[in-house]
Amino acid sequence: MKRKYFVWGIALLVLLAGILGYLQFNRERDSLKHIDPKFSVKAEGLLQEFISNENEAGKKYAGQSVILAVTGEIKEVIKNTANYYTVVMGDTSSLSSVRCLMDSTFSTGYRDLKRGTTVTIKGNFNGYKADEMGIGADIELNYCILSSPKISK
Amino acid sequence: MKLGLSMLFVLVVNLFYPADAQERFYTKSGLIRFYSKSPLENIEAQNSSVTCVLDTKTGNFQFAVLMKGFEFRKALMQEHFNENYVESHKFPKSEFKGQVLNIGEINFGKEGSYPVKVKGRLSIHGETRDIETTGKMVIKRDKIGTNAEFNILLSDYNISIPTLVKDKVSNKVKITVSCLLEPLKL
Numbered sequence: 605m606k607r608k609y610f611v612w613g614i615a616l617l618v619l620l621a622g623i624l625g626y627l628q629f630n631r632e633r634d635s636l637k638h639i640d641p642k643f644s645v646k647a648e649g650l651l652q653e654f655i656s657n658e659n660e661a662g663k664k665y666a667g668q669s670v671i672l673a674v675t676g677e678i679k680e681v682i683k684n685t686a687n688y689y690t691v692v693m694g695d696t697s698s699l700s701s702v703r704c705l706m707d708s709t710f711s712t713g714y715r716d717l718k719r720g721t722t723v724t725i726k727g728n729f730n731g732y733k734a735d736e737m738g739i740g741a742d743i744e745l746n747y748c749i750l751s752s753p754k755i756s757k
Numbered sequence: 758m759k760l761g762l763s764m765l766f767v768l769v770v771n772l773f774y775p776a777d778a779q780e781r782f783y784t785k786s787g788l789i790r791f792y793s794k795s796p797l798e799n800i801e802a803q804n805s806s807v808t809c810v811l812d813t814k815t816g817n818f819q820f821a822v823l824m825k826g827f828e829f830r831k832a833l834m835q836e837h838f839n840e841n842y843v844e845s846h847k848f849p850k851s852e853f854k855g856q857v858l859n860i861g862e863i864n865f866g867k868e869g870s871y872p873v874k875v876k877g878r879l880s881i882h883g884e885t886r887d888i889e890t891t892g893k894m895v896i897k898r899d900k901i902g903t904n905a906e907f908n909i910l911l912s913d914y915n916i917s918i919p920t921l922v923k924d925k926v927s928n929k930v931k932i933t934v935s936c937l938l939e940p941l942k943l
Contacts, residue, residue, distance in 0.1 A: 746806070
């Protein structure tokens with residue numbers, strides 16, 4: 605009798621492990637909507653941190669998933685050939701920017717964002733591209749969502 | 758008088774405007790995709806933040822991409838890609854520096870599609886290898902569309918596949934790059 609329960613117990617554990625493994629393997633990325641940012645920064649200040657000392661800034665923002673809330677003025681809103689929106693923030697007189705690739709799940713309202721508007725965008729920090737091609741330095745974030753102002757979908 | 762001053766202004770601006778700047782085209786929103794067919798599961802991802810510059814005079818062609826910007830459908834795959842395969846914390850950026858070999862055959866003043874040959878050095882995961890491929894350039898109004906496709910071997914770039922899945926993950930990866938370049942106005 606005991607042996608029977610034992611076998612059933614093992615079978616149940618194997619089944620549970622299989623289900624958990626399957627769910628983990630097929631897990632989709634979480635939206636950043638309910639995740640608190642690790643740092644809240646101004647777009648131009650963030651750029652300046654990297655331009656003045658890339659190594660130090662790199663260490664400060666290191667990690668596989670570092671969420672930033674960046675506030676700045678919109679320079680441009682770009683829709684690329686794959687229909688993804690990028691909101692570009694920073695000083696309009698400079699080629700350097702903070703570029704936020706918006707989360708496509710929430711993308712319908714981004715086309716209405718206007719140049720010159722101050723926004724706060726929450727996104728996953730991807731890294732820094734120094735100005736090696738003569739077209740400005742860039743900080744890139746992805747899976748971005750607009751924290752403020754709120755836009756209607 | 759006003760017209761004369763405007764013309765003088767344009768003349769002065771053109772005199773001090775770097776000539777190569779007018780011949781350079783760029784984007785920071787290019788698209789790169791990779792695809793690997795494997796028995797376990799096909800692996801594919803894309804990155805929509807490719808920085809790319811083309812000099813139409815010299816044919817110099819360069820693009821760069823941050824590895825953490827590759828987006829996968831499955832979160833676990835993306836985590837493994839960054840942590841175990843490309844080690845994006847150690848090697849955050851990949852880049853290509855090369856040349857369009859037949860740049861002289863492209864008439865940038867005439868709309869159309871032109872076949873191109875590209876040769877250069879591709880750096881991924883701290884390793885650099887020669888790459889030569891063909892592609893297409895499409896001239897439309899003041900923009901240049903570029904498309905290229907090539908294969909790489911993960912082993913060439915010192916990207917090791919864990920032993921457990923070695924037979925199930927392909928060493929060969931197909932990379933597609935497409936960019937819509939605009940004139941660089943400094």
